[in-house]
Amino acid sequence: MKPYASRIAPLLLSAAMALATPVLAQQSAPTPPAMAISAEIEATAAALRDRALQGNIAFKFIEGVTTEVGPRLGGTPAEKKAAEWSVAQLKALGFQDVRIEEFQIDGWVRGAESASVTAPFPQAITITSLGGSVATPKGGLEAEVALFKTYDDFLRAPADCCKGKIVLVTQRTVKAQDGAGYSATVRNRSSGPAEAAKRGAVAYMLRSLGTHSHRFPHTGAIRYEAGVPRVPSAAVSPPDVEQIERMAARGQPVRIKFDIQPRLAGPSTSYTVVGDIKGTDKADEYVIISAHLDSWDLATGALDDAAGMGITAAAGKLILDLPQKPRRTIRIIFFGTEETALQGAYAYAKAHPDLLPKVFAGSESDFGAGPVYQFLTRFNPAVLPAFAPLRRVLAHVNVGPGPNTALGGPDMTPFREAGVPVFTLQQDGRDYFDYHHTPDDTLDKIDPKNLDQNVAAWAATTWVLANMDGELRPIPDPAAPRRLQ
């Protein structure tokens, strides 16, 4: 029944909306006629969508960067190689003015890492350094573990909970379609090391924030606080955390010894790649489609975020292949060093203050390669009814309407904070955190069919935004906190 319904339902919906939408639009908010998306724009968007489903370059792009570059940590020669690779590809696809914009970061590089339980039942455990962590003393650090079932339990523990100990927060990350599970636990990682140090702990560990049950640790960035000691910090794989919990349940103290030797690499150059599809009568207005260039170092970053690069490049390529040009300039950006603190996005926004008011709308694809199921916006609420034609186009690929609370993707944060209208083509991320930030984020985890659906949604949406009349500002709540990284 489902295949039939999914083929037929969009057609019925489309027919119904064709009749209903103008009326609805008039009733709910008086939209200036200039906001209308013309029938011609809608038809081209639908054609782009259908062409995307017939095949596009997204998978090939992802296969290319993950194979020929591989892991590409921000601020390393591998990221530079990824930038050069991307420049060559985007030029070959027909993007204009393709260039690299360099910026400086404080580099960090993973070193050797090992860990074991030393008591009561000695055995090796699987950990990885958290991004930005200082090293342990050479030869390792050993201490008793203070276990906490949740991060709140840890924060509310008595003042003497942790002195001289290794804090280990064992809270699980819940699987959720929109990533809400990770949003809830990500502070366990980012803020945990400083909070542990404030309580006298000698190190901080947590259950990996992934939703898998494999023996992979899940890395990610931490934020030390000024004036608070910097303690070595690591993620433990889910099965190993459960092993430690079983040991602790027997009532004896558990001791861990671990040795991590990451290196604070000092000032390092990172790279953002930019290319354009020049507009016509509104060439000085911009629609930004983006992804991030860097990946964590443990894997080839196929999902995070070669997928986003492939999806946006493929959407741009379909537009480049059209006989007509867009009215606004479509700018593709692959931001450098997203993973540690959105340094690439902030550096880009800072370097181009004049650009920000000219950005009509922007978004980043940075949530893997699952199918898009929802179109979210953060536009002036008055303009939303005018988007009925785009909603009609997206309904054909099973993308439903979403609320006006889009964040636009991590690297849109500085743009949104500057008042830029953002949108999110929300992907189904139920499986995303099974792989994200682990050694398992590799090409085989991508379903090319889902990728095609993403490209269809991106190509259609980008075309509509680049060609419609009007203005999407002012946006509600530009300072909404960012969600995922």
Next chain:
Amino acid sequence: MKPYASRIAPLLLSAAMALATPVLAQQSAPTPPAMAISAEIEATAAALRDRALQGNIAFKFIEGVTTEVGPRLGGTPAEKKAAEWSVAQLKALGFQDVRIEEFQIDGWVRGAESASVTAPFPQAITITSLGGSVATPKGGLEAEVALFKTYDDFLRAPADCCKGKIVLVTQRTVKAQDGAGYSATVRNRSSGPAEAAKRGAVAYMLRSLGTHSHRFPHTGAIRYEAGVPRVPSAAVSPPDVEQIERMAARGQPVRIKFDIQPRLAGPSTSYTVVGDIKGTDKADEYVIISAHLDSWDLATGALDDAAGMGITAAAGKLILDLPQKPRRTIRIIFFGTEETALQGAYAYAKAHPDLLPKVFAGSESDFGAGPVYQFLTRFNPAVLPAFAPLRRVLAHVNVGPGPNTALGGPDMTPFREAGVPVFTLQQDGRDYFDYHHTPDDTLDKIDPKNLDQNVAAWAATTWVLANMDGELRPIPDPAAPRRLQ
């Protein structure tokens, strides 16, 4: 519909067989009346089965050995600890004469290991040393890779295929309920290193024999040949093999550098644990239920083979809890050092030549913790019809009849070769090779419900064999090749 059918079908079958079996038995092979399994034995077997489903000690046993001992490679102090742990547990459960039997093996211990592609696209890859492999020169060994899609392609390659190269066989292992996929590819691992050396290769690698698509390599034993150079040998994780295949598809030579430092540890003591449930009028006949004590070193060996230890110990415990004693002695054995070449089983058989003719029947549980779906035997064909009562009992837990081609489990090999009747309670192993021999073989992969069903089948079968009259010899084809390890 299925739950209803599975509840009802065994009852119908049971009723039908109660009428049909004596007739069938008379027609197909004249079974001596002494072979009959009495109604009382059948009733007790059914009661044991039902008690197992209400709860048993299997999961707790597995939780215990994997938590309190962890990985337990044959011939290491960890295996000794596992032996001492098991002795204490079996004694506490009520087994009699619980003891450790020591034997000598040539030890092998994994060392540091790392690998990377050095050309055309330098990046780290995930490998692990194969069990028994010699080390590379310190600092590593680098060479061009010779790729082969299948092991047969490799064997049939021209004589000059591999000189100075690293052979890499990329053949996949197929998922199969009975492990037939692994049976087909296990020679790729065991014989590959010697075959590569004969062709002048400097090292041997293969796609991990696991059926997963995670970034875990799958270890396992190799067999060098006398007079053939011993080349360093390693398994590569499935996603990394696919990465190398993608690089090779671009037409340039692929070069790998790898550094493995396993150590040939020389003469080492290994440990087999034995315990008894003494019989009554046939106490000098034995039913062996067994598992293996050792595990690979990469994980806690929850599936391979703590599961077998827990299942057989729990089955024995249910029998120990009965008011009556078995007629034959039930011997539980946890063999040491199964993983490298069944050394524990061969040492035990060699040390107890007088025992072998007295073993009525034997089996090993060594295929994980999936549900049992089939009862296979290797008994005198004339006695098979007499097993109808046991088949009736097993049908209630969805165990169907199987052919008379049982191997009995890896450690039954020397017993079978000596003419001992063996049986197999065949488990569904479709997922087994997703974890087997990888770092991911941990407790969370075990479903306690399936474990209960295993214990039910083992308790019932063991009781029937320990109490029925007759003789199961001579067995067909005692020298059938062993299948899995």
